[in-house]
Amino acid sequence: MKKPVKDTPVKRARGRPRDLAAKETILRAARALLDEGGPGAVTMEAVATRAGVGKPTVYRWWPDRHAVVMAALMSATPSTGSPAPSGATAIEALRGQLREIAMRFASPTGRHITSMLAAADAESELARAFRGHFVLARRAEGRAILERGIAAGEFRSDVDIEIVLDELYGAVFFRLLLGHASLDVAFVDRLVRQAITGMSASA
Amino acid sequence: MKKPVKDTPVKRARGRPRDLAAKETILRAARALLDEGGPGAVTMEAVATRAGVGKPTVYRWWPDRHAVVMAALMSATPSTGSPAPSGATAIEALRGQLREIAMRFASPTGRHITSMLAAADAESELARAFRGHFVLARRAEGRAILERGIAAGEFRSDVDIEIVLDELYGAVFFRLLLGHASLDVAFVDRLVRQAITGMSASA
Amino acid sequence: MKKPVKDTPVKRARGRPRDLAAKETILRAARALLDEGGPGAVTMEAVATRAGVGKPTVYRWWPDRHAVVMAALMSATPSTGSPAPSGATAIEALRGQLREIAMRFASPTGRHITSMLAAADAESELARAFRGHFVLARRAEGRAILERGIAAGEFRSDVDIEIVLDELYGAVFFRLLLGHASLDVAFVDRLVRQAITGMSASA
Amino acid sequence: MKKPVKDTPVKRARGRPRDLAAKETILRAARALLDEGGPGAVTMEAVATRAGVGKPTVYRWWPDRHAVVMAALMSATPSTGSPAPSGATAIEALRGQLREIAMRFASPTGRHITSMLAAADAESELARAFRGHFVLARRAEGRAILERGIAAGEFRSDVDIEIVLDELYGAVFFRLLLGHASLDVAFVDRLVRQAITGMSASA
DNA sequence: GGATAATCGAGACGGTACGTCGCGTCTTCAT
DNA sequence: ATGAAGACGCGACGTACCGTCTCGATTATCC
Numbered sequence: 001m002k003k004p005v006k007d008t009p010v011k012r013a014r015g016r017p018r019d020l021a022a023k024e025t026i027l028r029a030a031r032a033l034l035d036e037g038g039p040g041a042v043t044m045e046a047v048a049t050r051a052g053v054g055k056p057t058v059y060r061w062w063p064d065r066h067a068v069v070m071a072a073l074m075s076a077t078p079s080t081g082s083p084a085p086s087g088a089t090a091i092e093a094l095r096g097q098l099r100e101i102a103m104r105f106a107s108p109t110g111r112h113i114t115s116m117l118a119a120a121d122a123e124s125e126l127a128r129a130f131r132g133h134f135v136l137a138r139r140a141e142g143r144a145i146l147e148r149g150i151a152a153g154e155f156r157s158d159v160d161i162e163i164v165l166d167e168l169y170g171a172v173f174f175r176l177l178l179g180h181a182s183l184d185v186a187f188v189d190r191l192v193r194q195a196i197t198g199m200s201a202s203a
Numbered sequence: 204m205k206k207p208v209k210d211t212p213v214k215r216a217r218g219r220p221r222d223l224a225a226k227e228t229i230l231r232a233a234r235a236l237l238d239e240g241g242p243g244a245v246t247m248e249a250v251a252t253r254a255g256v257g258k259p260t261v262y263r264w265w266p267d268r269h270a271v272v273m274a275a276l277m278s279a280t281p282s283t284g285s286p287a288p289s290g291a292t293a294i295e296a297l298r299g300q301l302r303e304i305a306m307r308f309a310s311p312t313g314r315h316i317t318s319m320l321a322a323a324d325a326e327s328e329l330a331r332a333f334r335g336h337f338v339l340a341r342r343a344e345g346r347a348i349l350e351r352g353i354a355a356g357e358f359r360s361d362v363d364i365e366i367v368l369d370e371l372y373g374a375v376f377f378r379l380l381l382g383h384a385s386l387d388v389a390f391v392d393r394l395v396r397q398a399i400t401g402m403s404a405s406a
Numbered sequence: 407m408k409k410p411v412k413d414t415p416v417k418r419a420r421g422r423p424r425d426l427a428a429k430e431t432i433l434r435a436a437r438a439l440l441d442e443g444g445p446g447a448v449t450m451e452a453v454a455t456r457a458g459v460g461k462p463t464v465y466r467w468w469p470d471r472h473a474v475v476m477a478a479l480m481s482a483t484p485s486t487g488s489p490a491p492s493g494a495t496a497i498e499a500l501r502g503q504l505r506e507i508a509m510r511f512a513s514p515t516g517r518h519i520t521s522m523l524a525a526a527d528a529e530s531e532l533a534r535a536f537r538g539h540f541v542l543a544r545r546a547e548g549r550a551i552l553e554r555g556i557a558a559g560e561f562r563s564d565v566d567i568e569i570v571l572d573e574l575y576g577a578v579f580f581r582l583l584l585g586h587a588s589l590d591v592a593f594v595d596r597l598v599r600q601a602i603t604g605m606s607a608s609a
Numbered sequence: 610m611k612k613p614v615k616d617t618p619v620k621r622a623r624g625r626p627r628d629l630a631a632k633e634t635i636l637r638a639a640r641a642l643l644d645e646g647g648p649g650a651v652t653m654e655a656v657a658t659r660a661g662v663g664k665p666t667v668y669r670w671w672p673d674r675h676a677v678v679m680a681a682l683m684s685a686t687p688s689t690g691s692p693a694p695s696g697a698t699a700i701e702a703l704r705g706q707l708r709e710i711a712m713r714f715a716s717p718t719g720r721h722i723t724s725m726l727a728a729a730d731a732e733s734e735l736a737r738a739f740r741g742h743f744v745l746a747r748r749a750e751g752r753a754i755l756e757r758g759i760a761a762g763e764f765r766s767d768v769d770i771e772i773v774l775d776e777l778y779g780a781v782f783f784r785l786l787l788g789h790a791s792l793d794v795a796f797v798d799r800l801v802r803q804a805i806t807g808m809s810a811s812a
Numbered sequence: 813g814g815a816t817a818a819t820c821g822a823g824a825c826g827g828t829a830c831g832t833c834g835c836g837t838c839t840t841c842a843t
Numbered sequence: 844a845t846g847a848a849g850a851c852g853c854g855a856c857g858t859a860c861c862g863t864c865t866c867g868a869t870t871a872t873c874c
Contacts, residue, residue: 015823016865022825043855054826059857117380118321131381139383155402162384163397166374171366173380174373177320178334180342181365194366198401199358225846246834257847262836421818422870428820449860460821465862523786524727537787545789561808568790569803572780577772579786580779583726584740586748587771600772604807605764624849625839631851652829663852668831 023061025051030072039112042069062126066119070130073113077104077134090149091192094142098168098188101138105176106183114176135173139165155196167195226264229254233275242315245272265329269322273333276316280307280337293352294395297345301371301391304341308379309386317379338376342368358399370398429467431457436478445518448475468532472525476536479519483510483540496555497598500548504574504594507544511582512589520582541579545571561602573601632670634660639681648721651678671735675728679739682722686713686743699758700801703751707777707797710747714785715792723785744782748774764805776804 029050033041044065048055062068088096104110113134120127142165149155171191175183232253236245247268251258265271291299307313316337323330345368352358374394378386435456439448450471454461468474494502510516519540526533548571555561577597581589638659642650653674657664671677697705713719722743729736751774758764780800784792 014821014867016825018824019865044857045855048826052826054828055856056827056858057825060824064857065855115321118318123382131383135381136383149402153404156400156404159402160393160397163374163390163393164402166377166384167370167394167398170373170375170377171369172373173377174369177376177380178338179326180334180339181369187366190363190366191370194363194401195370195398196402197359198397198403199352199362199367199399200401201356201359247836248834251847255847257849258835259837259848260846263845266836268835420816420872422820422872424819450862451860454821458821460823462822462863463820466819470862471860521727524724529788537789541787542789555808559810562806562810565808566799566803569780569796569799570808572783572790573776573800573804576779576781576783577775578779579783580775583782583786584744585732586740586745587775593772596769596772597776600769600807601776602808603765604803604809605758605768605773605805606807607762607765623841623847625841625851627850628839653831654829657852661852663854664830665832665853666851669850673831674829 018060019057022051022053022057026053026058026061026068027072027075029053030068031076034069034072034109034112038108039069039115042072044068066116067126069112070116070120070126073109073116074130074133076109077113090145090152090154091196093145094149094168095188095192097138097142097145098172098192099185101169102172102183102185102188105172110176114173118177135169139169142168164195168192225254225256225260229256229261229264229271230275230278232256233271234279237272237275237312237315241311242272242318245275247271269319270329272315273319273323273329276312276319277333277336279312280316293348293355293357294399296348297352297371298391298395300341300345300348301375301395302388304372305375305386305388305391308375313379317376321380338372342372345371367398371395424466425463428457428459428463432459432464432467432474433478433481435459436474437482440475440478440515440518444514445475445521448478450474472522473532475518476522476526476532479515479522480536480539482515483519496551496558496560497602499551500555500574501594501598503544503548503551504578504598505591507575508578508589508591508594511578516582520579524583541575545575548574570601574598627669628666631660631662631666635662635667635670635677636681636684638662639677640685643678643681643718643721647717648678648724651681653677675725676733676735678721679725679729679735682718682725683739683742685718686722699754699761699763700805702754703758703777704797704801706747706751706754707781707801708794710778711781711792711794711797714781719785723782727786744778748778751777773804777801 026047030042030047033043033046033050042065044055044058047053047068048058051058058068062071105113117131117134120130143161146155146159146161146164150157150159150161168191172183172188175181175187181187229250233245233250236249236253245268247258247261250256250271251261254261261271265274308316320334320337323333346364349358349362349364349367353360353362353364371394375386375391378384378390384390432453436448436453439452439456448471450461450464453459453474454464457464464474468477511519523537523540526536549567552561552565552567552570556563556565556567574597578589578594581587581593587593635656639651639656642652642655642659651674653664653667656662656677657667660667667677671680714722726740726743729739752770755764755768755770755773759766759768759770777800781792781797784790784796790796
C-alpha cells in the first residue's frame with residue numbers, strides 16, 4: 001500500500017498547472033533568435049512573439065532576459081560531450097575531452113556562452129547552474145580522468161589536481177576570451193604535452 | 204601668408220577647439236558610476252549628467268557606451284603593474300607578476316574588466332586595445348620572463364612558451380570567470396610550481 | 407410520484423447550483439474597492455482576490471468589469487430614496503426629492519455613478535438598468551409629483567412636463583458633472599423656485 | 610531700444626526646443642483614432658505609431674492617455690460655436706446657441722466628450738480646461754445673453770441667472786447622458802419656452 | 813448508490829497597453 | 844566649430860489587467 005504512508009506529498013498545486021510545452025516553445029524560439037542574431041537579438045518581445053506566447057508567460061518561467069538566454073543555451077547543449085573514452089589511456093581521454101571542448105566552443109555559440117559566463121554577475125541559482133553545465137561539469141569529468149591517470153601510474157601521485165585542471169581548461173577559455181591565437185586540435189595537443197612535461201630544467 | 208612653416212602640422216581646426224578637460228571629467232564620471240553600480244550603471248545619460256557635459260560631447264570622444272566603459276577602466280589602471288623585478292630569478296619574477304595580477308583582478312573592478320573582455324564581441328580597435336592593455340601586455344611581459352628563464356637555464360630550452368603563457372594566465376582568469384575557487388597568493392604559488400613540475404611520472 | 411403538476415417549471419439544472427452567497431461576497435468586495443480607490447481600483451483580479459473567489463466565478467455572474475462596477479453601485483443604493491412625502495404639497499415633495507438626490511450624489515460615490523453613466527456606451531441591458539435605477543426611476547417619481555401638482559392646481563395645466571423634468575434633474579447632474587458650483591440645499595431651493603417662476607417679463 | 614528693459618524674459622530654454630509640429634501631428638493622429646474607434650482606440654502606442662513619433666515624445670507633452678484624448682477633442686472643436694447672433698433678440702440668441710450645442714453634441718464625438726467630462730476625476734489643470742472649453746465657455750456666453758435679455762426687458766430683472774443657465778445647459782447634457790429622449794431642435798425650442806414660461810399657476 | 817455534470821477556488825494562458833529608460837542623433841543658443 | 848542642454852525616433856523593458864482555459868475538488872441531481 002502506498003496511500004496511507006504518503007511519504008512524497010506530490011506537490012499538488014491548486015490552480016492550472018504550468019504549460020511545460022510553452023516552456024519548450026519559448027526556449028526553442030530563444031535559441032533560434034540566438035543563432036540568427038546573437039544574444040542581442042534575444043529580446044523578451046521577440047522571444048514571446050516568435051514563440052506565440054504572451055510576454056508574461058516568459059516572465060513566469062524566467063526572471064529576466066538574461067536568464068532566458070542562459071536557459072536557451074543550456075537547453076541546446078548536453079552537459080558532457082561524448083561519453084568519456086574509458087578504454088583509452090588517461091592522457092588520450094584528457095586530450096579527447098579538451099579537443100571536444102575546443103571544437104564546441106570555437107563557434108559563435110561558444111562565444112555567446114563565454115559572454116554569458118562573464119556577464120553572470122551574481123551568485124544566482126541560474127548562473128551557478130550555467131557555469132556547472134558548461135564548464136564545471138567537464139572540469140569534474142577531467143578530475144576523474146586525472147585521478148584515473150594517477151592510479152594507473154600515468155601521472156605522478158603528487159600532481160596538484162585542481163591546479164592542473166585550472167591550467168588546462170583555463171588555457172582553452174583564455175584563448176577563446178582573448179582571441180590572440182587559434183583554438184584548434186594542435187593547440188590542445190601541445191597544451192596536454194606541455195602540462196605533462198612541465199618546465200623544469202632538472203628533469 | 205598664413206603660417207607657412209608650421210613645424211608641427213597640428214591640424215588647426217577652424218572653430219572652437221575640443222575641451223580636453225571634458226574628456227577627463229567624463230572618464231572620471233564613468234569610473235565613479237562603475238564603482239557604484241557596476242557596468243550596468245554606466246549609461247551615457249548618467250555619465251553626461253554626472254560629468255556636467257552634453258551627451259554629444261561624450262559621443263564626440265567615443266563611439267558608444269561600450270567604448271566609454273572600456274576607456275574608463277583603462278584610464279584607471281596602468282598597463283603593467285610594478286616594474287618587472289629584474290633582479291630576481293625568472294621563477295620569482297613570474298610568481299611576482301602573477302600575484303600582482305591575481306590581487307588586482309580579485310575585486311569588483313576585476314570582474315568588470317573580465318565582463319568587458321567577454322562582451323567585446325568584434326575586432327574593433329578599442330576592443331583590441333582593451334585586451335592588450337589588461338591582458339596581452341602582461342602576457343608579453345611574461346614571455347620575456349620565460350625567455351630570460353630559459354636563457355638562464357632555469358627552464359628547459361624546449362618549453363612551449365606560448366602554451367605555458369596560456370596555461371598560467373588562463374588559469375588565473377579561469378578562476379576569476381568561474382569563481383569556483385579562491386584567487387589568492389597560495390593559488391598562484393601552486394600554479395607556478397605545478398607548471399614547472401609537470402605531471403609526468405617518468406621525471 | 408414526485409411533483410406531477412410542477413406548476414413552476416423551476417428548470418432544475420443538472421450539476422452543482424451556483425453559489426448565491428458568492429455573488430453577494432463579490433459585490434461586497436467590489437463595493438469596498440470602489441470606496442477605497444474609485445472605479446479604477448475595481449479590477450476583476452482585485453475583486454476576485456478580495457472576495458476569495460476565482461475569476462471565472464465573477465465572469466459567471468457578469469460579463470465584464472464594467473458590469474461588476476455597475477452592479478456593485480446598484481446593490482448599494484436603493485432606487486428611490488425616501489418614500490415620497492405624499493402628505494406635502496407637490497412643490498414640497500419635489501423640493502424634498504431633489505434635495506435627497508443632490509445630497510446623495512454630492513459624494514465620491516455620486517461621482518462614480520455619474521462616471522459610469524457617461525461611460526456606459528452601448529444600449530446594453532445592464533446600462534439601461536443602471537440608468538433606470540439611479541436616474542430615470544427618480545425622474546418618473548418626479549413626473550408623478552408634477553402631475554399631482556397640476557391636478558391640485560399648484561402648476562399650470564399646460565406645463566411641458568418632460569421638459570421640466572429634464573430641466574430639474576439635468577441642472578443637478580450638470581453641477582455634479584461640471585463642478586462649477588456647489589450642489590447643496592440652497593441650490594435646490596433656488597432651482598425649484600426659478601423653474602416655477604420662469605423668466606417671462608410679462609408675468 | 611528693447612534689450613536693456615527686458616520686461617519679458619522671453620523664456621529662452623537651454624536645450625533643443627520642443628517640436629511644435631510633433632505636437633500637432635500627435636493630436637491629428639489621436640483625433641483620427643478617436644473618429645475611427647472611439648476613445649478606447651486612442652492608445653498611446655497607436656497614437657505614437659500613427660503620428661510617426663516615439664512614445665516618450667507623447668509623454669513629453671501629456672502626462673497620460675486621458676490627457677491626450679482630451680487635448681485631441683479640444684483641438685478639433687472651437688470653443689464657441691458661431692459668433693453669437695447679436696442682432697437677434699436674446700431669446701432667439703439663446704435658442705440659437707442651444708440648438709448649436711445640441712446639434713454638435715448629438716454625435717459620437719459629443720458622447721465621447723461627455724464621457725471624458727465624467728471620467729475627468731481630479732481637479733487637474735487639463736480637466737478644468739476641458740470643461741471650460743466645451744461647456745463653461747458656452748455657459749458664460751449664455752450668461753451674457755441672459756443679461757442682455759434682462760437689460761432689454763425681455764426677461765424679468767429678478768431672474769436667477771446661474772440657475773437658469775444650469776437648467777438650460779443641464780437639460781441638454783442630461784438628455785445626452787441618459788439618452789432617454791431625443792436631442793433635437795424641437796426639444797431645444799420647448800426647453801427655452803418652458804424656461805421662460807415657468808410652471809406657476811398664478812401667472 | 814454510483815455516474816454525471818456544473819460549480820467552486822486557483823492560477824496559468826495569449827494578449828494588449830501601460831509608463832519608463834536608455835540608445836544614438838539632431839537642433840537650438842551661447843561661447 | 845564646439846560646448847551644454849535637451850528633445851527626437853526608436854525600441855525593449857518589466858508590470859498590470861483583460862477575458863479564457865484548465866486543473867482537482869466539491870456538491871448537487873439523475874439513473
